[in-house]
Amino acid sequence: MRAIAKETQANILREQFIPDHVFVYIRQGGVSFFDGRNTRVLSAGDSCIVRKNSLAKFAVADSAEGFDPVLFCFDEPFLRSFQTKYKPVVTRAKTEGAFVAIEGSELLQNFMASIKPYQTEVMQLDEAFEDLKYEELLIILLKTNPYIGGLLFDFAPPEKINLEAFMNRHFNFNVSMSRFAYLTGRSLSAFKRDFQEIFNDSPGRWLTRKRLQEAYFNINTEGKNPSNIYLQLGFESLSHFSVAFKKMFGHAPTAKQQ
Incomplete structure (x- = not known):
């Protein structure tokens, strides 16, 4: 089962190797990400994709209302299956850095509201609806942010770099x-x-x-x-x-x- 994770421990800087593309949406509170070069700050209503094969640290901001993120992890088997099923048009726009901005939309806001009935007490989706909701989210993201297709459907290993x-x-x-x-x-x-x-x-x-x-x-x-x-x-x-x-x-x- 793919987890939708919830982080509740504030003000602790953590580091992560990101093995799969992760979509991050902030329901309430705030968080800052750092990838060794750039910092991205997300507040309530913001979202981004953290690129796979990235190193990133994050720090949760102090907030009276608490920190409530939603994470969707797009692993390669799911993405390959989605590509075979829906054959999305892939725009090869170049994206740099570990964090890729996602433009907000009414579709995305409505989707975030729609998943609440399918979440368990441990912040996971009901398994019966999991694949459907993952597919629905990805369809919305590709419709509103088509350039991310070139990122998500690139299955090549990291290239030799400096x-x-x-x-x-x-x-x-x-x-x-x-x-x-x-x-x-x-x-x-x-x-x-x-x-x-x-x-x-x-x-x-x-x-x-x-x-x-x-x-x-x-x-x-x-x-x-x-x-x-x-x-x-x-x-x-x-x-x-x-x-x-x-x-x-x-x-x-x-x-x-x-």
Whole structure:
């Protein structure tokens, strides 16, 4: 069953690898997304598509009424089935970045209202109506935003891209080396080889040093609290971050240097 997820924990920055295209609609509250280059802020009534094979972090805004998003995940089997069934005209308009804006419409607003009777208490659609509602939403999106067809129905794997630029934008995302390799259009062995040639270092050592340098700047120049930044910088735990920081700089991250 495809889930319609609801996030209720506010003000926590999280990172995500997005394996499938995700349609995001905000019923109430607000959220900001960051993909390493651009930030997109969504408020009540806004929507976008988060592109598959993207890295993205999000932060939920403080809101008295709470945060109520609706997510539809368009995986490849569903999209291929839809393409075979409906044979949509695909407009190959170029879209860049992880977040693709969706123009609001009365059709979309009415659709969002229509799914409420089919949602379960865990924010999932009743399985009997799930495929129908997914198809209905996609028909509406293609009718009102036809350029997204070139995005959704492109099933090619990531192309080989500029490794240096990608890593400098995404060094603070905590994903595996194999994931970095895939996203840059390389096998793991080719990724490690190209990385060594470009940075004259191994990916693991370079990532740790780059993240710690950013942490040093955040703590000593911007006065940020280590406990508030270690996850943002790609460390899995505060203890791991503290040990690595002290090993590199000779003092604990809580000791601000003058």
